[in-house]
Amino acid sequence: MMTTNMNTYNPVELMVVLLSREVRDNEISACGALSHIPAAGMLLAKELHARNAxxxxxxxxxxxxxxxxxxxYLAQRGELGLFFVSGIQIDQYANYNxxxxGPDHAQPDVRFPGGYGGGLIYYAARRSVAFRTEHTKRSFVENVDYISAAGSSPEDTLRLGGPSKVITPKVTFMFNRKINRLELESIHAGFTLEDIVNNTGFAVSNEHAIQTAEPSxxxxxxxxxxxxxxxxxxNTYAKWAENSLN
Amino acid sequence: MGVPYVPIIGLIGTDILKRRLDMKIVENPFNPDVKTVVAQSLRPDIAIFHAQSADKLGNISCGYDAEVVMLAEGAKHVIVTVESVVDKITEKDSVGTYIPSILVNSIVHAPYGAHPSGCAGLYDPDKVHMQAYVKASQSEETFQEYLKKYVHGISSHEEYIDMAIPDHIKKTIK
Incomplete structure (x- = not known):
């Protein structure tokens, strides 16, 4: 539970609010399976700044x-403005897994269900925002063990969009397209740069990092x-909404 | 579907693509400066799926909005199991997806044929049976027992209905 200024909120509420700010009015935004936080974020945006989304x-x-x-085919045509994704691991190049x-692809230590369409949508949606509720060295790694979708692709291949941000309970990273790397955009209230460095598996660049605007x-x-x-x-993640948003 | 290949935006640089021999990166023939992935189409010899009803010509009313029409288009021989067979189905009186008989080779009258899955609009999945199936699939021995009881040891579809379909599901079809 964070208490800053006059508002108290939990980490889930913080992430919902930050995701909602990525939704733009008059655009099509989408999320896939097991996407409680983006679902709430999109519905929040629709109530506030994106009424025609x-x-x-x-x-x-x-x-x-x-x-x-x-x-x-909506996504393949380039009509999807924003897609929300997550990954077990996310690396400094915004590849996600x-x-x-495990290092051996033929003999993995753990297998997950995989991604249904993420490996396509990450390239077709104009912007993708990745979210991860655990900000640790095991989730934010130098290189993912397995690339389910790549943050960037060679210039001569057709790609309509790519990662724009990665949002965690501690920070927002932005994807710098010039160098194809994640950079720190802002640090959420209550965390220090030291916390971030100690909990991130790749070198954190902080040149322009500011403090995240808190939920209003x-x-x-x-x-x-x-x-x-x-x-x-x-009945949209109803149980979760009942328990997490209050 | 059933066309030779389909272009795809995505997958370049992934470990998925490395293992998919049925997908390649090629030049766009209309714009050679840009490459995309193309995926070879699946062309199954046989497709079998369940639907709500068929007529005697093989026109299908799925009962729900189904992707199976792609399966019907892509496969060389299409078998549809159905809850009921009626005299005539047109696109107009079809519930959900309509599959015209030109895509269908055989129909099989198999009431409760989706069990232990559900048949949309008629009956829900049989969760108790599903759990038993998952439990049975944990070891080779228990799975063989399951197969013996529900598959190999059954002499007719009627016998399966009597033995395996719970009453609350039977009530859903008159």
Whole structure:
């Protein structure tokens, strides 16, 4: 629980608010399976600054499509403005890993379900924002064990977009396209640069890092009242909303 | 679907692509400066899937909005198991996805044929059976027992219905 200025909020609420700020009005934003935090973030944005945003939340009523083929081709046409992804590991090049851990690809230590369409959408959506609820050296690594989707690709290959930010409970990284690396954009209230350096597996560049703007009273009020109730009413991660957003 | 290959934006630089011999990076023939991935299409010999109803010509009403139409387009021989067979189905009276008979080779009348999965609009998955299946699949021995009981040891579809379909699911179809 963070208490700063006049507002108290939990790390989940903080991440929801930060993700919501990435949603733009008049754009199509989407998230996939097991995406509680982005789902809440998108619904929050829709209540505040992005009233004309189109939202696609997989496995919910917020999905205009009947089949996943329709969603696939929407993204492939370049019409998806923003996609939210996560990964077991994320590295300094904004590659993410949703597949397996261990150095030997043929004999992994752990296997995960993998990513259904992330390896395509990361290249087709105009912007992707990655989120990870655990900010440790095991989740933020120099090089992922397995590349499920790559942060950058050779110039001569067709790519419509790529990573824009990575958001954790401690910081926001931005993806610098000139050098294809993650750089520290801002540090959330209550954390020091030392915390970040000690909990990140790659060298953290902090030249321009500022303090993250904290959730406002309006953002928190809207989230805890309107968005939470909306998620419960529409059965969109209802149990989670009930327990995490208050 | 069933076309030779499909272009894809994505996957370049991933470890997935390294292992997919059915996907290659090629020049766009209309713009040789840019490369994309192309994926070879799947062309199965046989596709089998379950739907709500069929008519005697093999027109299918899936009962839900289904991706299986791609399977029907891509496969060389298409077998559809159905809950019921009726006289005539047109696109108009189809529920959910309609698959015209031109894509279908065989239909099989198999009530509760999706069990232990569900058939959208008619009955839900049989969660108790699913859990038993997952438990049985933990070892070779218990899995063989499962197969013996529910697959190899069954002499007819009717016998399976009597033995394996719980009453609350039976009530869903008149």
């Amino acid at each position: 189109e939202l696609i939340i997989l496995n919910s009523i917020f999905n205009p499509f009947k089949t996943s083929r329709q969603f696939h 949703l597949h397996q851990l 009273e309006l953002e928190l009020y809207t989230l805890r009242n309107i968005v939470r109730q909306r998620m419960i009413n529409t």
